[in-house]
Amino acid sequence: MSRARSLSRPAAIARHALLLATGAVMLAPFIWMASLSVKPPGEIFRASFSLLPQQWYALENYGKAVTVAPLLRYMANGALVCTAILALQILVCAPCAYALAKMEFRGRGLLFGLVLTGLLLPHQVLALPLFILCYSLGILNSYAALILPFAVSPFGIFLFRQFFKTIPDDIVHAARLDGLSELAIVWRIMLPMAMPAVIAFSIFSVVAHWNDLFWPLIAVKSPNLMPPALGVAIFRGAEAGSDHGPLMAGAVLVVLPLLIAFVAAQRWFIEGLTSASLK
Structure with a gap:
């Protein structure tokens, strides 16, 4: 036992040193941004x-x-776009994931294979057909153009399905015996039990769409509709110019809500990912 501990101690030190070095490399740009x-x-x-500056110029x-x-x-x-996208994604993904996890029907494996195929496709590949669709519907340069293309998330369906599979089937059978419909089981039983997965997916969704620059650059042109990433890019080109201090201040303000949200939900985020990975 003592020999095993003595052998594992250097490995643990090396592992933590590697993690600290990797974390420092990842945090360095954010610390430098806040400093500037x-x-x-x-x-x-x-x-x-x-x-630290010799003369504070924060104000x-x-x-x-x-x-x-x-x-x-x-x-x-x-905030409006991310909230609407997240609400639609949960509304669509939770019943789909429940059907793939707890219901028996013909073609279930094929549908799950299509979901996995959707995970392999980057969103940029679908930009042109989505642009043509939004143009045909007449919703370009509107909030709808920023929200509707992301209403369905293959990753959300996959994550919820994996978590739903960890819930015992006896709970679902008991709910059916009590007279609950399948949708009632999803919203009243499955989703509350899968709250760690919901929080983990919420963080992924909000971060992805809060930082999205590619699709908003195509879908909207009015400054009143621009999300943060596109707004900061416009601020850099038009107002800030080469004045990097205000530009870095704007970037800090944009990143800060995401950082606060992640720190507040870190425990549930990790629990949601680890629980979903068991199946």
Whole structure:
């Protein structure tokens, strides 16, 4: 026992050192972004390295980021779009996942294979047919163009199916004996029990669509409809120009809600992913 512990201790130290180094590499751009957001223009491109500024310029940079461009409007658009997309995805994905996990019908394996095929297709591949569809429906340059193409998520169906399969079939049989319909079982029993998976999927969905630049760049052109990523790009090109302090301040404000949401839901996020991976 003592020999096994002595052998595993260096491995654990090496493993944690590797994780710390990887985490530092991933966090370095965000820390540098936050540092630049509180520096005056003269210190941003200074040759000597300094994480903290000699002269704090936070009020000026963040004030310019909020007032010069409608950054708060962009963030409000992002909140509206992400909330609507997430609601539609749960509304569609949960019953589909329940049918694939707990119901017996012909072609179930084929449908699940199509879901897995959907996971392999990047969204950019479907951009042209989606653009033509939105043009035919007359919904381009509207919130509907930002929301409806993402109403169905193959990843959401897959994640919910994997979690639903961990729920004992006896619970479903008992609910049917009590007279509940299949949809009632989904919303009143399965989904509350799968709340860790719902939270994990919510974080994935919100982060993906909050940071999405490709599709909004195609679907909308009105500044009043732009989500955060596209708004920051427009802010960089039109208002901020080469003034990197306000630009970094705007980027910090856009990233901050996602960081807070992830930290608040971290435990459920990890639980949702690990529980779904058991099946």
